[in-house]
Amino acid sequence: MSARTLxxxxxTPASTQGPVAETxxxxxxxxxxxxxxxxxxxxxxxxxxxxxxxxxxxxSGRLGFIIVWYAVFIAYFAGLTALTRPWPIVADRxxxxxxxxxxxxxxxxxxxxxxxxxxxxxxxxMHANFYVDDMSGVQGDDAFDKGGLLHAIAGTVIQMSIAVxxxxxxxxxxxxxxxxxxxKMANTVRSVIEAMTAMPSVVAxxxxxxxxxxxxxxxxSGFAASLALAIMALPxxxxxxxxxxxxxxxxxxxxxxxLGATRWQxxxxxxxxxxxxxxxxxxxxxxxRAVGETSPLLLTSGASTYFNANxxxxxxxxxxxxxxxxxxxxxxxxxxxxxxAAAVLLVVVLTLFTTARLIARRKGARG
Amino acid sequence: xxxxxxxxxxxxxxxxxxxxRDLSARPVGSDRVFVGVTRGVGVLVxxxxxxxxxxxxxxxxxxxxxxxxxxxxESRWLPSQDIIGIASVALGTVQxxxxxxxxxxxxxxxxxxxxxxWSPEKWRAGLTSAVDLMAAVPGIVFGLWVLLLVQPHATHxxxxxSKHFGWIPFLEVHTDVDYPIWNxxxxxxxxxGSAAIAAxxxxxMIFPMATSVMREVFAQAPAGEKEAALALGxxxxxxxxxxxxxxxxxxxxxxxxxxxxxxxxxxISVVLVINQAFELKIRxxxxxxxxxxxxxxxxxxxxxxxxxxxxxxxxxxxxxxxLVVNTLAAGVVARARSGAxxxx
Numbered sequence: 001m002s003a004r005t006l007x008x009x010x011x012t013p014a015s016t017q018g019p020v021a022e023t024x025x026x027x028x029x030x031x032x033x034x035x036x037x038x039x040x041x042x043x044x045x046x047x048x049x050x051x052x053x054x055x056x057x058x059x060s061g062r063l064g065f066i067i068v069w070y071a072v073f074i075a076y077f078a079g080l081t082a083l084t085r086p087w088p089i090v091a092d093r094x095x096x097x098x099x100x101x102x103x104x105x106x107x108x109x110x111x112x113x114x115x116x117x118x119x120x121x122x123x124x125x126m127h128a129n130f131y132v133d134d135m136s137g138v139q140g141d142d143a144f145d146k147g148g149l150l151h152a153i154a155g156t157v158i159q160m161s162i163a164v165x166x167x168x169x170x171x172x173x174x175x176x177x178x179x180x181x182x183x184k185m186a187n188t189v190r191s192v193i194e195a196m197t198a199m200p201s202v203v204a205x206x207x208x209x210x211x212x213x214x215x216x217x218x219x220x221s222g223f224a225a226s227l228a229l230a231i232m233a234l235p236x237x238x239x240x241x242x243x244x245x246x247x248x249x250x251x252x253x254x255x256x257x258x259l260g261a262t263r264w265q266x267x268x269x270x271x272x273x274x275x276x277x278x279x280x281x282x283x284x285x286x287x288x289r290a291v292g293e294t295s296p297l298l299l300t301s302g303a304s305t306y307f308n309a310n311x312x313x314x315x316x317x318x319x320x321x322x323x324x325x326x327x328x329x330x331x332x333x334x335x336x337x338x339x340x341a342a343a344v345l346l347v348v349v350l351t352l353f354t355t356a357r358l359i360a361r362r363k364g365a366r367g
Numbered sequence: 368x369x370x371x372x373x374x375x376x377x378x379x380x381x382x383x384x385x386x387x388r389d390l391s392a393r394p395v396g397s398d399r400v401f402v403g404v405t406r407g408v409g410v411l412v413x414x415x416x417x418x419x420x421x422x423x424x425x426x427x428x429x430x431x432x433x434x435x436x437x438x439x440x441e442s443r444w445l446p447s448q449d450i451i452g453i454a455s456v457a458l459g460t461v462q463x464x465x466x467x468x469x470x471x472x473x474x475x476x477x478x479x480x481x482x483x484x485w486s487p488e489k490w491r492a493g494l495t496s497a498v499d500l501m502a503a504v505p506g507i508v509f510g511l512w513v514l515l516l517v518q519p520h521a522t523h524x525x526x527x528x529s530k531h532f533g534w535i536p537f538l539e540v541h542t543d544v545d546y547p548i549w550n551x552x553x554x555x556x557x558x559x560g561s562a563a564i565a566a567x568x569x570x571x572m573i574f575p576m577a578t579s580v581m582r583e584v585f586a587q588a589p590a591g592e593k594e595a596a597l598a599l600g601x602x603x604x605x606x607x608x609x610x611x612x613x614x615x616x617x618x619x620x621x622x623x624x625x626x627x628x629x630x631x632x633x634x635i636s637v638v639l640v641i642n643q644a645f646e647l648k649i650r651x652x653x654x655x656x657x658x659x660x661x662x663x664x665x666x667x668x669x670x671x672x673x674x675x676x677x678x679x680x681x682x683x684x685x686x687x688x689x690l691v692v693n694t695l696a697a698g699v700v701a702r703a704r705s706g707a708x709x710x711x
Binding site (some may be wrong): 034091098100110116158194214291 | 397400406411416417422449477481495501505509514516520576603604605607608631634638664691694
């Protein structure tokens with residue numbers, strides 16, 4: 001951390017043996033002084049905060065305790081360091097405390113968000129019927145051995161399959177057009193697609209609601225939700241694929257043309273295989289993002305309580321929608337079911353994400 | 368292409384015959400199909416996407432014809448009396464987005480710096496992955512987390528802030544602040560579901576995007592200058608302050624703006640947390656607010672055709688604002704990435 005760092009021992013050069021293998025000096029070790037100052041600051045700040053918080057000031061709340069403790073801790077640690085060290089080092093220590101706090105806070109938030117869904121939803125998750133039943137005829141405050149989210153899981157799978165079947169080929173072909181065919185038109189398409197990625201997902205849902213359900217008079221259905229998801233995902237997938245394709249080195253294309261390959265052969269045998277891992281990653285991440293979207297579904301699919309595998313008629317539920325309607329019902333049991341469903345949704349997203357990472361790593365391609 | 372004067376003895380008339388080969392390549396059948404199909408799809412997508420944009424944009428005509436200019440200035444949303452306007456939701460949208468930025472950007476900055484400059488080398492890939500994974504966590508999960516887990520704790524903090532800084536209009540809450548929070552009616556009605564608490568969920572949603580943009584730019588900070596600063600005896604903070612931060616300034620600004628673009632459109636976590644109220648107020652800690660996207664998600668059902676146009680217009684405005692923010696941000700980030708690397 002500083003020039004005062006102690007070097008490790010065993011560095012006395014033995015003059016009799018010629019050049020000795022030098023050990024790299026550790027530039028980042030901490031001295032005992034530092035460790036004691038840190039421990040002292042932690043203990044002292046905890047004690048002071050406890051005193052302030054419970055005895056002196058009329059404050060309450062655990063979150064407040066942590067905030068006050070952190071402020072007191074910075075003050076103590078800076079003060080202790082300033083006793084023995086010059087200002088630049090004190091500034092470095094303060095900066096370190098501030099910087100390290102950020103990932104710690106975010107990590108704690110992410111961990112608590114994930115763990116709380118699992119813990120709060122633990123009871124429904126432990127019942128097998130939760131995975132094989134639907135909610136038809138189940139009251140919100142019924143025990144957890146009744147009802148489940150099979151209909152929501154099926155709905156998510158069906159809706160996502162249709163949306164991906166629409167958005168992925170269109171997105172990929174559009175990306176091939178913008179990245180490989182080129183020309184003025186391609187640049188226009190690229191800018192329009194880039195602009196469209198700014199469309200909030202709820203607006204995509206409202207668009208389908210207005211056109212498909214109100215103007216064309218269709219029912220709420222899984223297919224309407226798929227359309228909304230496809231509209232939302234299409235620009236994202238097209239843009240991500242375009243970026244990935246443009247990273248493919250131009251030399252590969254030129255080599256292919258020089259060997260007499262046609263454009264189609266070049267794209268099919270050179271560009272796409274080169275970009276495949278990165279493309280797969282980009283597309284799967286697009287799917288992972290779409291699978292958790294709730295607002296387009298809220299406006300289009302309707303929320304059934306029963307199992308419905310037909311995307312073209314009758315409302316169809318899905319995991320995000322199930323979570324939303326359960327959580328906003330205000331019934332404690334439904335809140336637990338919402339958490340359990342959120343845990344299932346997180347598993348789905350995590351699986352997609354891990355798959356994407358594994359594919360990306362297999363060929364060492366850049367995602 | 369031009370034949371050089373050959374050392375071989377070539378007859379002059381042979382050279383005269385050597386005309387440049389015609390290079391115009393006529394595409395073979397498969398190429399024509401390939402170009403035709405991709406161009407067809409590209410144009411199709413272009414048409415679809417433009418049609419959506421135009422459709423949304425054209426809805427403003429019936430909206431302004433029906434509601435007039437008061438659509439922008441009216442703060443109430445009363446579908447049954449056909450008095451609607453987006454003033455209060457627009458203010459709510461901006462409030463939620465700004466508070467989310469205030470919460471998320473310092474954390475994103477710290478995390479990005481931690482990944483590039485503080486963490487051990489072998490942690491970096493894992494931490495980067497973790498941030499990317501967080502970007503894939505659905506908004507509904509963060510909404511649930513804030514609603515059930517965070518809100519009861521966060522209201523203590525907002526209560527304390529409103530009690531001691533309530534003289535700032537922005538932080539005021541219209542209630543008896545001296546009443547201890549545990550003594551208020553169940554669920555702390557005056558503090559729950561405020562813009563500030565919804566912003567916590569939004570902050571969790573925008574944090575990963577801001578972090579990954581900043582981290583990418585910080586990672587490109589010139590190693591030579593960093594080493595030079597270290598060699599001059601600089602501490603790690605000195606290196607960061609004098610090399611990494613000046614270099615990454617546009618990354619910080621661009622990342623924050625991209626995050627702002629995302630925050631403006633965030634819907635479901637906000638809907639889940641807020642107590643919806645259509646009231647023009649800047650008291651961000653007080654219960655009851657709304658955003659444009661939350662209005663769309665909740666108001667579409669009982670909307671008459673004219674009101675549906677109004678919702679679409681509101682959505683279009685949100686889209687345009689997001690587009691402008693994103694475009695500016697992309698420009699700023701592109702400048703950062705184009706490599707203002709100083710030569711050593």
